[in-house]
Amino acid sequence: MIRLNFILSLLLISGLVAAQSFSGKVADSRSGEILPGATIRIMGKDLATFTDAGGRFNLALPDSMTTALVIISYTGYYSDTITFKPAKDQTIRLKPQQDLDEVVVTGTLKPVSRAESPIPVEIFTPKFFKKNPSPSLFDAVGMINGVRPQLNCNVCNTGDIHINGMEGPYTLVLIDGMPIVSALSTVYGLSGIPNSIVERLEVVKGPAASLYGSEAMGGIINVITQSPQSAPRLSADIMATSWQEYNTDLSFKAKLGKAQSLLGINYYNYQQPQDRNHDGFTDVTLQNRISVFNKWDFARKDNRVASIAARYVYEDRWGGQMSWSRQWRGSDSIYGESIYTSRWELIGQYQLPVKEKIMTQFSVIGHNQDSYYGTVSFQASQKVAFGQVYWDKELGRHSLLAGASFRYTDYNDNTPGTATASGADAPSRTPLPGAFIQDEWSLHARHKLLLGYRFDYDKVHHAIHSPRLAYKWSPDKRNTIRASFGTGFRVVNLFTEDHAALTGARKVEIEEALKPERSFNSNLNYVLQLPLGNNFVNVDATAFYSYFTNKIIGDYDTDPNKILYRNLDGHALSQGLSLNLSMTCSIPLHVMVGATYMDVYQENLDPASGRMVRSSQLFAPKWSGNYAITYTLPRRWTVDLTGMVNGPMRLPLQHDDYRPEYSPLYCLANVQVTKKIGSGFEVYGGLKNLLNFVPKETFMRPFDPFDKQVNDPVSNPKGYTFDTEYNYAPIQGIRGFAGLRYTLR
Structure with a gap:
């Protein structure tokens, strides 16, 4: 009982x-x-x-x-x-927030609602990039309007990221706010960042030198990694393509006492040479890359910040003639470009245990590159240490930020860029101290003014001043207008930024002592939120203008066998309009469409005529666009249609070249179908480059890559030389892909 x-x-x-x-x-x-x-x-x-x-x-x-x-x-x-x-x-x-209340840090260096930020910031989450999955963030950013990953070499497939038509060196890439992807590492910085540990990308188009210093002339891409506290316990994404490319992204979370750790691993492998355009060269470089990322967050009193993260990347890539193997590395028998990259990074931040909010940040990187471009050897080493401390204070209607930073760069390679006039080795060691102050002033509930100023001191160029001014006006909740003005500067290292200087196809000559570049930038941004019944439309339009002095240009036209570097004796200009339109419908349909029109050119003094001569910027299309259309079907099926469109862009030609000076209009379209299965599983697959667009005549004289027969008056009466720079789109045609994702919360 x-x-x-x-x-x-x-x-x-x-x-x-x-x-x-x-x-x-x-x-x-x-x-x-x-x-x-x-x-x-x-x-x-x-x-x-x-x-x-x-x-x-x-x-x-x-x-x-x-x-x-x-x-x-x-x-x-x-x-x-x-x-x-x-x-x-x-x-x-x-209900979705329409992306306007998300917290951003890139525009003002501290967390602020995107809707309240006086600096226009665009946010992109992994969910957006999963609409067209790719093995690296370098490829993924091509889905962003006005941002274009440019392949600079058809052989080794290295490239950089253009914002509003400006070349890659004008784009500053940050990881968790740390400027660790620059100079030598720009080409490889976004390759190998595990997509599984990325929380979001923040993109600022325009001036930001008053906060971030050198290189922030054209725009910023800030890769914000996930916090171990909010990341899933386990995440996996495995993908393969019909070209036998294989990519794996893994992340794991663990808690040890008061610390939480997030480990991310990326492995990419492609080892099947393809020559589908029959030019004798690989269409895509063969790559073997591994990247390991580990981030630790530490619990502290009063929720003070303390974190540290490390990343290591190793990559072995080569491209060239189909019969190339490692035994021909550096020889003049069979042409190949082989690059070994080894890179490590350490970043961290710590909030001081005092009443005031004082943040300290640091980063240390090491980058080593062992490369051969045909017979030309490029051996380079770069070490960068960065430290920053800033004070964040609220005083009535004023939000103040004041701080100081120090960056030290140690760079050496085997080119004339780090050698004396007699040819002796002369590594470049550049200390760059700086201080900055910013006041975000809420004049009224609808008006906000941002004033910023930065002072840097370079041992060669001495005092450098970078002011910034921004203003935001919101007449109501649906309309927001932002205007900003600022300056930028950049200390240049040619050999880490221009792959054409390394191919061996042209000889490099520096015609004068190069001065630092300066830019004056402004933009006007308008955002409209428009409810239409049960639908919602968001319009984001921007007019931009950048004026450059002392711009350093590579002259490809004077001598087809040389690249001549000098400061521009005139000015350069980048101006245009961009429009982003997103629509969320009452039916399970979401549409994003973007378009950019730009006019990017330079005017240089012609010594012979004494007149200013205008020329369009290479690889800068007059207009471009992108789209992403998502429709959710019953039973957890989703269809994504994505693509990018590029108008004609000016390409580098040889003297009396028979190839067109401008590329054709082309579209890279993709489709993907995703099925969610059970708890945490996703299966996806689709086609890339649906229209099967492949550039034509990308090489000049691929049958004579070492120019051994270039002086033959019968077979080569116009004196053409081997050249790999005539490139504007990937050489891969239509291909299938399939993958599996798993997430455990």
Whole structure:
């Protein structure tokens, strides 16, 4: 009898507990897509849980709780508050925020709502890039309007990132706010960052030198990595293509005491030479790359920040004639370009344990490159140490920021760039101290003014001043106007920025002592949020203008066998308009369309005529566009159609070249189908380059890469030389891809 009463008591207690469990699932209000990792919290109580990989939750509550308010929140969505109802399983639908209330840090160096930032910042999450999966962020950023990854060499496929038509060296790439991807590493900086550890990309188009110093002349791409606290416990993404390219992204989270760790691993492998355009050269470089990233967050009193992260990247890539093998590395028998890259990074930040908010940040990198471009050897080593401290203070309507930084660069290679006039080795060692101050002044609820100034001192160029001014006006919640002006500067290292200087196809000559480049930048941004019934339209339009003095240019035209470097005896200009349109519909359809028109050119004094001669910037299309269309089908199917369109762009030609000076209009279109299966699994597949566009005549004289027969008057009467620079699009045609993702929260 006692045993029976005990069993009945247990059943009664379990029944009461079951009656006090709050369960259900959280989903997108428009598409119905489940939201794993959403937070469910009881207002005023220390009771909370998260949705699992299937979007479901189950929160056990005390038997005495008969009513309570529940807050449901998820990044990128408006939070919802509902009344708890015992034993009622329900679906909670959250409304997307239309990306305007997300927190950004890039424009002002501290967290601020994107809607409140006086600097226009564009945000892109991994969800956006998954619409067209790629093995590296270098390829992924091509989906962003006005941002173009440019392949600078058809043989080794190295490249840089152009923002609004300006060359890669004018784009500063940050990782967690640290300027560690620059100079020698620019070409390889975005390759090998595991996509699984990226939380978002923040893009600023325009001046930012007042906060970030040298190189922030044209724009910034800030890669924000995930916090170990919010990252999933396990994430995996494995993809393969019909060209036998294989890519794996893995991440793991662990907690050790008061510290949490996030480990990310990326491995990319492509070892099958292809020559589908029949020019005798590999269409895509063969690559073997591994990248390991580890980040630690430490719990501290009063939620003060303390984190440290490290990354190591090793890559072995080569491209060239199909019969090339390692035995021909550096020889003049079979042409190949072989690059071994070894790179390590250490970054961290620490908030001082004082009453005032004082942040310290540091980064240290090492980059070594062992390369051969035909017979030309390029051996380079770069070490950069960066430290920064700043004070963040709120004083009434003023949000102040003041700090100081120091960057030290040690760079050496085997080119004339780091040699004396007699040819002796002369490594470049550049200390660059700086100080900055910024005031974000809320003049009124609808008006905000930002004033910034930075002072840097270079041992060669001495004092460098970089002011910045920005203004935001929001006449109502639907309209926002931003205007900004600023300056930028850049100390140049040619051999780390211009691959043409290394191919061996042309001889490099520096005609004068180069001066630092300066830029004056301004832009005007307008954002409109327009509800149309149950639909929502967001319009983002920007007019930009950048004026350059002392711009360093490579002259490819005077002598087809040389690249002549000098400061521009005149000015350069980048100006244009960009428009982004996104629409979220009442049906499960989301559309993003962008277009950019730009006029990028330079005017240089012609010594012979004494007149200014205008020439269009190489690899800068007059207009370009991109699109991403997503439709969610029943039973958890999703279809994504993405693409980019480029108008004609000027290309480097040889004297009396028979090839067109401008590239044709072309479109790279892609389609993907995704199926979500069970709890946390996704299967996806599709086609890239649906229209099968492949550039024509990308090489000049590929049958004579060492110019051994260049002086033959019969076979080569116009004196053409081997050249790899006539390039404007990837040489890969249509190809299939398939992959599997798994996420464990």
